[in-house]
Amino acid sequence: MVNNPQFDNLPPIKLIPLNDEAVSVVQQQGRRSATKTSLPTDIRWVKVLEFLRSNNLAPNSRKLYERELKRFLGWTQLHYHELRPRHLGLYKEYLRDEVKTDSGKPLSKSSINAGAAALKSFFKWMCYTYPDIIATNPTLGIKLEKVPLPPAQSLTDEQMERVWSALELLGETKQRDTALVHILIHGLRAGEIVQLNVGSFDGKLLFLPNTKTNEPRLVPLRSESRDVLEAYLQSRSEQGEDLTSLSPLMISHHASYKGERLSYHGIYFAVEKIGELAGIEDLHPHQFRHTYATDLLLLGVDPSHARKLTGHQSEKAFRRYTLRSEQEAAIAAYYRAIGEEAE
Structure with missing residues (x-):
């Protein structure tokens, strides 16, 4: 080894032994750190939560909107500014042809409309609240399914x-x-x-x-x-x-x-x-x-x-x-x- 006078005055390196408990803590911290970095926050969902908080929704309506918007975000990884009307058209086809109820039946027209209505409401809010993110509403061309108006459930x-x-x-x-x-x-x-x-x-x-x-x-x-x-x-x-x-x-x-x-x-x-x-x-x-x-x-x-x-x-x-x-x-x-x- 070549002696270097530049390092002669440095303090000696002191090794601190770790007991088993300390090693375990360090390993857990490392795993937590790895978990945090491997699961970044989906900014798209943050906007959904803001939308839900800012609207005066009845509990059932809020639950429906949350479910439908979560389903949509699970279907595509595109950010809001990347979405086009054709994407929403494909999503409506997905609801009609691929999504099933708990009993294995296709979604009814009313259920498809509920999903489309949730998206329409959300993107209308996004365009108004964040015009710098999304200037054009991609849901404007989406047509709702024609559903006969159900009769009134009046009590006799x-x-x-x-x-x-x-x-x-x-x-x-x-x-x-x-x-x-x-x-x-x-x-x-x-x-x-x-x-x-x-x-x-x-x-x-x-x-x-x-x-x-x-x-x-x-x-x-x-x-x-x-x-x-x-x-x-x-x-x-x-x-x-x-x-x-x-x-x-x-x-x-x-x-x-x-x-x-x-x-x-x-x-x-x-x-x-x-x-x-x-x-x-x-x-x-x-x-x-x-x-x-x-x-x-x-x-x-x-x-x-x-x-x-x-x-x-x-x-x-x-x-x-x-x-x-x-x-x-x-x-x-x-x-x-x-x-x-x-x-």
């Missing part, structure tokens, strides 16, 4: 009588659930009811600041429903609850969440239980909304006013309710024309 008068009778069979939740049904029969969505506070009710109207269409809505309540809601709130006050304008209008009776805001799933569970007692299979909250919309038109309320009351943005979606009222009017006109009373 006889079924509603069974619902009212079933409420009398409830125990601890009887007063709460009776008030809940009285709100549901005025066409509110479950997600809208979750957000209601005591201050949302002024004794006559319900004020909904946040709705599915992002437009505030006033819902007038009939006299009996106002009385039921007043009695429910009075009962809670008498039981020692300090009600303020920000207190939840509907509260949970679940042991783990007692006194807290009634959740979206809590509403569905309550209605499902009422359906079991009433002997109505698969009763769900939205059926009361369908019933309300249908009844408004049968009462002769102008369709434009009815849509304002229900908060329907789409005239096409509301068409299912006008069909029945028009049919009823046609039947009545026929019996008048032949001089007979309609049964």
Whole structure:
């Protein structure tokens, strides 16, 4: 070895022995480091999460959007600015021809449309929020499948009588659930009811600041429903609850969440239980909304006013309710024309 005076004054190298535990820690740190570098964050998914947070989506809608957008990102590795309408056309073919349900059947036209609608909504938001990333919406040319409008799932008068009778069979939740049904029969969505506070009710109207269409809505309540809601709130006050304008209008009776805001799933569970007692299979909250919309038109309320009351943005979606009222009017006109009373 050649001596180099330049290194004569350097301190000697000291080797520090590592015991087994120390070696294990170093190895684990190395593995964690390797894991972090081998799984980079997908920036595309970050934008999806931002989209989901920035939109006022009902729980079910959020779950659907998240599922469909995750499926799309799993189908392609292209970044958003690289996507073209042809890619979206190929993806729609993929949904139609290759994706299967849990039972092994092809996706229905409604399911394909749900996937396409989620993409349309997301890319519209991306173009508006990040025009520097994506200037042209690649979903503009995507056409939705033609699907016949499903009939309204309105409850009959006889079924509603069974619902009212079933409420009398409830125990601890009887007063709460009776008030809940009285709100549901005025066409509110479950997600809208979750957000209601005591201050949302002024004794006559319900004020909904946040709705599915992002437009505030006033819902007038009939006299009996106002009385039921007043009695429910009075009962809670008498039981020692300090009600303020920000207190939840509907509260949970679940042991783990007692006194807290009634959740979206809590509403569905309550209605499902009422359906079991009433002997109505698969009763769900939205059926009361369908019933309300249908009844408004049968009462002769102008369709434009009815849509304002229900908060329907789409005239096409509301068409299912006008069909029945028009049919009823046609039947009545026929019996008048032949001089007979309609049964």
